[in-house]
Amino acid sequence: MDPLLDSAPCGFVTVADDGTMLEVNTTLASLLGYTRFELQGWHLQKILPPGGRIFYQTHVFPMLRMHGAVDELYVTLRTRDGESIPMLTNGARRDEVSHFVFVRMIQRHEYEAQLLEARRLAEQASAAKAKFLSMMSHDLRTPLTAITGNVSLLAAGVHGPVSGEQADVLGRIRNAAGELLRMLEDILNFAQLESGRVQVRISDVRVSDALARAESLVRLRLEESGLAFSTDCDGAVLRADPDRLQQILLNLLSNAIKFTPPGGRVSVSCARDGERARLRVQDSGIGIPSDQLQRVFEPFVQLEVDQRGVGLGLAISRELARAMGGELSAESAPGEGAAFILELPAR
Amino acid sequence: MTDVPSRNNVRVFGSGEQTMLFAHGFGCDQNMWRLVTPAFERDYRIVLFDYVGSGKSDLSAYDAERYSTLDGYAQDVLDVCEALDLHGAIFVGHSVSAMVGVIGARREPRRFSRLIMIGPSPRYINDVGYTGGFERADIEGLLDLMDKNFIGWANFLAPVIMKNEDRPELTAELHGSFCSTDPNIARRFAEATFFSDNRQDLPHVQMPALVLQCSEDAIAPREVGEYVWRNLPDGTFRMLKATGHCPHLSHPEETIEAIKEYLANGSAAR
Numbered sequence: 001m002d003p004l005l006d007s008a009p010c011g012f013v014t015v016a017d018d019g020t021m022l023e024v025n026t027t028l029a030s031l032l033g034y035t036r037f038e039l040q041g042w043h044l045q046k047i048l049p050p051g052g053r054i055f056y057q058t059h060v061f062p063m064l065r066m067h068g069a070v071d072e073l074y075v076t077l078r079t080r081d082g083e084s085i086p087m088l089t090n091g092a093r094r095d096e097v098s099h100f101v102f103v104r105m106i107q108r109h110e111y112e113a114q115l116l117e118a119r120r121l122a123e124q125a126s127a128a129k130a131k132f133l134s135m136m137s138h139d140l141r142t143p144l145t146a147i148t149g150n151v152s153l154l155a156a157g158v159h160g161p162v163s164g165e166q167a168d169v170l171g172r173i174r175n176a177a178g179e180l181l182r183m184l185e186d187i188l189n190f191a192q193l194e195s196g197r198v199q200v201r202i203s204d205v206r207v208s209d210a211l212a213r214a215e216s217l218v219r220l221r222l223e224e225s226g227l228a229f230s231t232d233c234d235g236a237v238l239r240a241d242p243d244r245l246q247q248i249l250l251n252l253l254s255n256a257i258k259f260t261p262p263g264g265r266v267s268v269s270c271a272r273d274g275e276r277a278r279l280r281v282q283d284s285g286i287g288i289p290s291d292q293l294q295r296v297f298e299p300f301v302q303l304e305v306d307q308r309g310v311g312l313g314l315a316i317s318r319e320l321a322r323a324m325g326g327e328l329s330a331e332s333a334p335g336e337g338a339a340f341i342l343e344l345p346a347r
Numbered sequence: 348m349t350d351v352p353s354r355n356n357v358r359v360f361g362s363g364e365q366t367m368l369f370a371h372g373f374g375c376d377q378n379m380w381r382l383v384t385p386a387f388e389r390d391y392r393i394v395l396f397d398y399v400g401s402g403k404s405d406l407s408a409y410d411a412e413r414y415s416t417l418d419g420y421a422q423d424v425l426d427v428c429e430a431l432d433l434h435g436a437i438f439v440g441h442s443v444s445a446m447v448g449v450i451g452a453r454r455e456p457r458r459f460s461r462l463i464m465i466g467p468s469p470r471y472i473n474d475v476g477y478t479g480g481f482e483r484a485d486i487e488g489l490l491d492l493m494d495k496n497f498i499g500w501a502n503f504l505a506p507v508i509m510k511n512e513d514r515p516e517l518t519a520e521l522h523g524s525f526c527s528t529d530p531n532i533a534r535r536f537a538e539a540t541f542f543s544d545n546r547q548d549l550p551h552v553q554m555p556a557l558v559l560q561c562s563e564d565a566i567a568p569r570e571v572g573e574y575v576w577r578n579l580p581d582g583t584f585r586m587l588k589a590t591g592h593c594p595h596l597s598h599p600e601e602t603i604e605a606i607k608e609y610l611a612n613g614s615a616a617r
Contacts, residue, residue: 017598018598019590043563049488050480050485050489050565051490052489052492053565054481054485054541054565054566055492055496057592057593058372058373059496061591061596061597062374062375065596065597066596076492
């Protein structure tokens with residue numbers, strides 16, 4: 001063996017396809033407590049712990065045989081005394097012989113173990129949170145549904161005559177319960193999105209149809225606020241999940257109505273940009289400060305002026321847009337209202 | 348209705364009345380067979396597939412519950428058989444797939460006429476009166492290596508890379524490493540494989556079966572292969588000169604010859 005290779009500050013070994021070590025440099029042999037002549041001719045298994053032998057046969061050798069190389073693999077080698085030494089290895093196979101270089105990685109190994117543990121804990125916490133949110137929303141929904149149902153029965157006079165004043169109070173109870181239900185839906189939706197359990201079923205969707213449906217649900221609020229509403233999306237067809245698209249549009253329109261003072265306007269326009277369609281919901285409301293434009297999409301974030309809801313609507317809408325291969329972003333200039341741009345694949 | 352051929356990335360080629368169904372082992376995909384199948388495609392119809400979670404299978408079909416034991420993998424095999432309407436096929440299974448074949452053959456014997464088991468082990472962990480070759484701690488060692496290599500690199504990098512839409516080749520490269528596409532799936536496959544115990548299934552195999560045993564196999568030692576053979580009602584044991592655990596990769600010619608000889612002579616050559 002070349003003296004430079006033999007004494008290089010890293011381990012070097014060549015291995016035949018049957019696992020026999022052909023050449024071992026002195027650096028590696030002495031690290032493991034052998035002379036290189038002791039190791040040459042032995043099977044590689046001699047310096048691998050049992051788990052490492054399986055890993056070699058099920059991953060390393062097949063990769064070398066099929067792709068010719070393995071890079072940055074973490075392995076452990078076993079010394080003559082049975083001690084395990086963590087190593088980083090690169091390997092390449094040429095002419096039916098695999099060449100491996102080993103570098104010892106004690107500290108880096110510990111650091112990686114810490115990283116993995118931190119990741120595991122974070123995933124556990126995240127899963128616990130998602131489970132809690134999902135359970136909580138389910139559990140709260142049942143009594144809330146009972147409240148709205150019974151209030152409706154009371155208001156309808158099923159249990160006896162209701163005075164005008166009482167009907168008014170019952171109406172307020174029902175509205176508040178409805179608002180709570182909506183928030184719970186948001187939380188449940190968000191928990192599902194976070195855990196990746198939401199499936200989208202993509203089909204062709206005419207934007208004008210989707211808008212007409214969304215508009216019918218907010219028409220009353222538009223009229224109550226005296227807002228002018230216009231759309232300019234005739235002919236635009238998206239590749240999207242119709243229900244999810246509806247959910248996003250409803251959220252964007254509700255926000256626009258909420259943050260636009262009476263007498264203002266809300267408009268929706270469409271533009272095509274190559275393979276993508278851009279749907280823009282513009283309002284003439286109070287706008288969003290430029291430093292908040294990104295934050296509005298973060299879960300549980302609310303702008304100071306918005307004290308209602310749990311701050312999940314935009315987070316959910318963005319995740320839904322992404323699940324459909326699209327994106328949702330915001331633009332705003334002081335005094336000119338806000339615009340939300342939904343970008344989705346066009347047909 | 349599940350589209351099994353696309354879910355399991357099924358490939359069918361070759362000419363012949365008789366079908367050979369090749370099932371890859373843990374850590375790999377159907378590419379493992381590429382040195383062996385050319386020798387059979389003139390006389391047999393060859394069926395290759397990837398288990399859900401491996402190779403180019405449909406990852407969205409992965410169900411952690413279903414694939415927590417080898418039964419789920421056996422169901423994949425039976426699903427492929429049903430989709431292609433296979434009856435009396437020759438099943439060739441490497442490593443864990445040998446036992447997956449045993450489970451499948453026990454459930455639906457009519458699907459298979461013979462089992463060819465390369466490096467089989469019905470239980471990897473030692474038990475009272477049984478030597479599997481490993482202790483539980485050894486398997487934990489393997490899982491630790493996998494965690495560090497897959498989850499360590501792939502998982503930390505993957506989320507970042509996935510969002511890097513203008514460089515899809517990075518994601519592709521990551522997926523190309525190790526044949527297994529998802530680190531968590533690979534870990535669960537390892538657990539399903541190495542913590543399994545299918546010794547009770549062996550006596551129920553109704554068709555002839557061949558055990559191809561490698562020399563110096565660190566994963567399925569000779570005594571394990573012999574255990575499988577002794578407990579099969581109609582088993583044949585063949586020792587290969589090939590060393591290691593993947594003779595179809597390291598010594599394809601000898602592997603091909605052993606399979607051909609068995610198929611030619613049937614179970615008479617014991």
